[in-house]
Amino acid sequence: MFKSRAEAEAYVASVCFKHGPPRLLGVELEWTVHHVEDPCRPLEASTLAAALGRHAPPTLVPDSPQEPLPGGTPLTVEPGGQVEISTAPSESLTELLKTVAADIEHLDRLLARAALVTGRRGADAYRPPKRMLRVPRYAAMEAAFAPVGPEGITMMCSTAGLQVCLDFGLAEDLPHRWAAVHALGPVLTALFANSPGVGGRRTEWATARMRSLYGTDPVRTRPAAVCADPASAWARRVVDAPVIVVRRPGNSWLPPFPLSFADWIDGALDRRPTSDDLDYHMTLQFPPVRPRGYMEVRYFDTPQPGGWVAPTVLMAALFSDRSVVDGVLAATERSAGRWIAAARDGLRDPGLARAARAVVDLGCGALGRTDLSPGQNDAIAEELHRTLAEKTGGGRS
Incomplete structure (x- = not known):
């Protein structure tokens, strides 16, 4: 049990910001799921459960063995029925890409047998948000977000993203890599924006998924601080954040009254919080980059089939060496912090378009630092430049 705020903050900093040689890379991918013949038709839990079979998670089928x-890779399901795969971290980019591709192919076959298909964008443009999973966690989240507006339930049930997970690197490099992954956020949000509209709303935004995220609960969805000591800043933010879930026996995990985690430490509830409580509280923070002992990059929309490879490889290349990270910071100096403009305007914004060109050129120049073959690198570079040209009108600013 935590007896003081300082103890809790020290714990957060130690588990969220781990440093060492940057070796590992991971990918998480989620998709909305639709009926092949009618993407507007609501998806029933029983239909999805039957399609996933023994791979279904216990949140969907309580007695499921959840075979990988x-x-x-374990298969999980998000509140609105989105399916997600989360790979184990790998030292080889080549092997990671093979694993993800094979698991996606297997998932597609499972769904196809039930006449279902994964969505091709970062948000469900066809159906209003509807919660499928009737579990205490998501009921508590929905209750917490509802007073803010409709974005919370939309984010929970109608959006899907690609997450790329990167090591923090050595202690002396951690602040630079943390700054760079945030400075890239607006640029890469705009470059890979893929959700013009969600549930019939926000059709004017390049990525309505990120708009829904920012509007859900700014206290827990705004970008983390970029500073000399990001671990301490994040720890303070986590401990100050409102508690929206208190796990207990029964079906209601709603807090009995509004309180922060700091209040809980100070004795606001009938028991002091444990490290398990704090770990769970941290899973309820949703910034565009979330520290989890590594950097969980959350600002990519789920792309078209196969489109996940290019942004994944680009991130690996951009963080392959200290000199490349320094180049990222230089290329994004004028666009850093422009999160809302990126989500709303994409690369229609001239400043973001200029930064995107510089970042793509930098990343393509660093592809040789990965373990991919020259042919794979050439294909990735071609795809990145094609995406850039499509989003900027053939190179015009």
């Missing part, structure tokens, strides 16, 4: 996909 062939690559060892």
Whole structure:
């Protein structure tokens, strides 16, 4: 049990910001799920459960064995029925891409047998948000976000993203890598924006998924601080954040009254919080980059089929060496912090378009630092420049 705020902050900093040689890379991918013949038709839990079979998670089928996909990847389901795969971290980009591709192929076959298909964008443009999973966690989240507006339930049930997970690196490099991954956020949000509209709303935004995220609960969805000591800043933010879930026996995990985690430490509830409580509280923070002992990059929309490879490889290349990270910071100096403009305007914004060109050129120049073959690197570079040209009108600013 935590007896003081300082103890809790020290714990957060130690588990969220781990440093060492940057070796590992991971990917998480989620998709909305639709009926092949009618993407507007609501998806029933029983239909999805039958399609996933023994791979279904216990949140969907309580007695499911949740067998992993062939690559060892567990399959999970988000509140609105989105399916997600989360790979184990890998030292080889080549092997990671093979594992993810094989697991996606297996998932597609499972869904196809039930006449279902994964969505091709970062948000469900066809259906209003509807919560499928009737579990205490998501009921508490929905209750917490509802007073803010409709964005919370939309984010929970109608959006899907690609997450790329990167090591923090050595202690002396951590602040630079943390700054760079945030400075890239607006640029890469705009470059890979793929959700013009969600549930019939926000059709004017390049990425309505990120708009929904920012509007859900700014206290827990705004970008984390970029500063000399990001670990301490994040720890303070986590401990100050409102508690929206208190796990207990029964179906209601709603807090009995509004309180922060700091209040809980100070004795606001009938028991002091444990490290398990704090770990769970941290899973309820949703910034565009979330520290989890590594950097969980959350600002990519789910792309078209196969489109996840290019942003994944680009991130690996951009963080492959200290000199490349320094180049990222230089290329994004004028666009850093422009999160809302990126989500709303995408690369229609001239400043973001200029930064995107510089970042793509920098990343393509660093592809040789990965373990991909020259042919793979050439294909990735071609795709990145094609995406850039499509989003900027053929190179015009």
